Amino acid sequence: MNPVLTELGGYPLAAYQDLKRELAADGTPLHDFSIGDPIEPTPQFIRDALVDGLPEVSQYPTAVGLHELRQAIAGWIERRFKIGVDPDREVLPTAGSKEAIFHLPLGVLDPRGERTSVLWGTPGYPVYERGFRFAGGISDPVALRPENGWRLELGEIDRPRLDRTCVAWLNYPHNPTGAVVDGDFYADALQAARVHGIVLASDECYVDIHPPAADPPGSLLQAAGDDRSGVLVAFSLSKRSGMTGYRCGALVGDPDLIAAQRLLRPNIGTASPEFVQRAGAAAWADDVHVAQRREIFDQKRTILLEFAAEAGLQVSGSQATFYVWLAAPGGDDLAYARALLAERVVVSPGRAFGDAGRGWLRLALVPSADGCRAAVDAWAAAIAAGRLPGHD
Ligand SMILES: Cc1ncc(COP(=O)(O)O)c(C=O)c1O
Incomplete structure (x- = not known):
C-alpha cells in the first residue's frame, strides 16, 4: 500500500458521516450541519441544459x-x-x-x-x-x-x-x-x-x-x-x-x-x-439563480447568528461561505459536538479541519430555514435545561 494512504488516515469528515448514519438509523430526523453539501435544488434551466446536452x-x-x-x-x-x-x-x-x-x-x-x-x-x-x-x-x-x-x-x-x-x-x-x-x-x-x-x-x-x-x-x-x-x-x-x-x-x-x-x-x-x-x-x-441562493443562505445564516448572539456564543469569521464558525463553550470542540449530538444536532468539531481548529465548531447551512429554527430551538432548550453550557 502507498504509505501516504496510511500516514494520512481516512478522509477526516468520513467519521462524521458514519456517526450520522448510526444516529439516523432510528428514523428520527437529525439537524445535520456537518457536511457542506447543500440541499437546494439545482435550477431547472441547468437541468434542462444537461438533458439537452445528452x-x-x-x-x-x-x-x-x-x-x-x-x-x-x-x-x-x-x-x-x-x-x-x-x-x-x-x-x-x-x-x-x-x-x-x-x-x-x-x-x-x-x-x-x-x-x-x-x-x-x-x-x-x-x-x-x-x-x-x-x-x-x-x-x-x-x-x-x-x-x-x-x-x-x-x-x-x-x-x-x-x-x-x-x-x-x-x-x-x-x-x-x-x-x-x-x-x-x-x-x-x-x-x-x-x-x-x-x-x-x-x-x-x-x-x-x-x-x-x-x-x-x-x-x-x-x-x-x-x-x-x-x-x-x-x-x-x-x-x-x-x-x-x-x-x-x-x-x-x-x-x-x-x-x-x-x-x-x-x-x-x-x-x-x-x-x-x-x-x-x-x-x-x-447570475439570477445565484442571487436567489444567496438569499436562502442568508436567511439561514441570520437564524444561526441571532441564536448565537442570544445564547452568548462567540462567533468568528462567518462573513461569507455557508459556514458559521463558533467557539465551543468550555473549549473542547469534540466534547461539545458530542453533547450536541445527544440533542440530534450534528456539527463538525473544528479539529476535523486541523489542530488549529480545536475549540471551534463549524455549522454548514444545509438544513432548511425551518430546520435551522428547529435546531436552534433544540440547542437553546438544552442550554436552558443545563444539559449544554451556553457560554464561558
Ligand atoms: C474550500 C473548498 N475547496 C474546494 C472544495 C471542493 O468543491 P468542488 O470539488 O465541489 O468544486 C470544497 C468543498 O467543500 C471546499 O470546501
Missing part, C-alpha cells in the same frame, strides 16, 4: 473542455471581477475544484527538486495537503488565528520556509471559518509569492456565497491585474449553482501553468462529461 453518441470529453464552457467561465469572470481572461489560454474546465486542487501539484511540482512543499492554512480544507503528499511533496501547514481574521500571511513566514515552497494555497472566503479578505491582502500575498518564486494558488469556490447586503468578496485575479504569472485560481459551480453532484469547476490564471495542467490532464482522464459541461456553461452564464 448526445446520441457519447464520446470522450477532451482535457481542454468545450469552447462554449470556457467562454461562459470567462464571461462570468468579466461580469463578476471586471477582468478579461483568454478562454483559450487562461481558462481550464475541471471536474469540480477538488480534483483540480488535488491534481495541481502533478503539473507544477518536481519532487526531486529544491521546492517541494505546499503552504496552506489550518484549520482548512485538507485537499491542498493531500494533493501534495500524493504527488511526492511535503505538507507545510500554517496555523491561522482568530486575532488576525484567519488570514494566511505569507509575509510572516520565514525565508528558508518560503524558499522551500512550491505552491502556497489561499482560500477566501474560507472553509471552515467563513472569513473573508480584501484586495490589499491579495496584493501583499502576491508580492511575497513573487519575491520568493512561489506559485500562488487561490481556492475561491465560495466567492459567490456571501450575505447579499455585503460587498462581494474579491479575487486574487483582480490583485494580479494583467500580469497573471505564477497565479492560479480555482472556481466551482458546486456551491454557486447547487451543482455539487455535477462536478464542474475551473482553473484560471497563468497561461504557462494552465498549459502544464493541459499537458497533464489527458493522463488522468477526469474531464467532466460534455453534457455536464453544457449544463455548466448555462450555469456560469446566469
